[in-house]
Amino acid sequence: MFDKVKSDLLASMKEQDKFKLGVLRMLKSALQMEQINIGHDLTDEETLTVIRREVKKRNSSIQEYEKFGKTDTVQDLKHEVEILESYLPAMLNDEEVEKIIDEVIETFENPDIKSMGKIISLVKEKTNGNADMSKVSALVKERLS
Structure with missing residues (x-):
């Protein structure tokens, strides 16, 4: 690279x-x-x-x-x-990110706002940094509230 x-x-x-x-x-x-x-x-x-x-x-x-x-x-x-x-891999679109967020949230028994940090870090791992983390944060917060 x-x-x-x-x-x-x-x-x-x-x-x-x-x-x-x-x-x-x-x-x-x-x-x-x-x-x-x-x-x-x-x-x-x-x-x-x-x-x-x-x-x-x-x-x-x-x-x-x-x-x-x-x-x-x-x-x-x-x-x-x-x-x-142009040097970065293509970012995931919103649908793909939402799907990953939903998959991660499903792995939690009682997802709430307190588990937001853990959820975001798992999403970050699954997306390999190919997602806008500010959008991820907003989407996770929206899903948990």
Whole structure:
């Protein structure tokens, strides 16, 4: 996965796609920092975790910039998110997530709001990180109340 980022970075240099090049340089830097922090080469799963973290940062920034009406910055950030998400596996759709949530809730004898954390962690395991956890949280809360 990290090698794909590096090769795409070189391709962006050759194509002179400055925007994508900037995003990939930032991503490569974030991946290298993570590699230094953990002290070994990144696995694909660790690489995906870093990419998800970067997407989450940008989505948070998008919300903040939208509040202040900075449309050009919002558009740039959305484009960055698109580039980063191209490295992530496809996210599960709402139906699939709801089905998994229902399956997990059925395994509990008396599911209530107190078991919400356990349910969410089991759903996270079953989705392998391919679901928007804020949506998962809202759906679980809705089902338990």
